[in-house]
Amino acid sequence: MLLTxxxxxxxxxxxxxxxxxxxxxxxxxxxxxxxxxxxxxGFGADGCPAGLQLVAPHGGEALLLSVAEAADPVAVARVRP
Structure with missing residues (x-):
């Protein structure tokens, strides 16, 4: 996983x-x-929202969603089938 x-x-x-x-x-x-x-x-000093990008290896969609769900279960619940 890569986090940027x-x-x-x-x-x-x-x-x-x-x-x-x-x-x-x-x-x-x-x-x-x-x-x-x-x-x-969260939000930057200017009040604007900030995003964190998670990147997985090819074929790592399940891993990506698992890590994202651990970080933010509410956000991932919106994209899981």
Whole structure:
């Protein structure tokens, strides 16, 4: 399992991403096909929500969901079949 911030910057507002948009920490897993998910991780000093990205090895979806469920059972209950 790999654990990273979901984004290196605060989220952008309704006006669009502008200079703050960044997929620096997610694009590689989208391209490689690694199972990954985002969990809520509290709020930054500016009050904006922060996310924590969990990444599993190929074929590790069950492991990913198990680890995520241990961290945040309410969030995972929304995605489990």
């Amino acid at each position: 911030p979901t984004a290196p910057t605060a989220p952008h507002g309704h006006e669009g991403p502008g200079d703050r948009y960044s997929t620096a920490l997610t694009w590689a897993f989208n391209l490689s096909g690694h199972p990954a998910l985002n969990l809520p991780a």
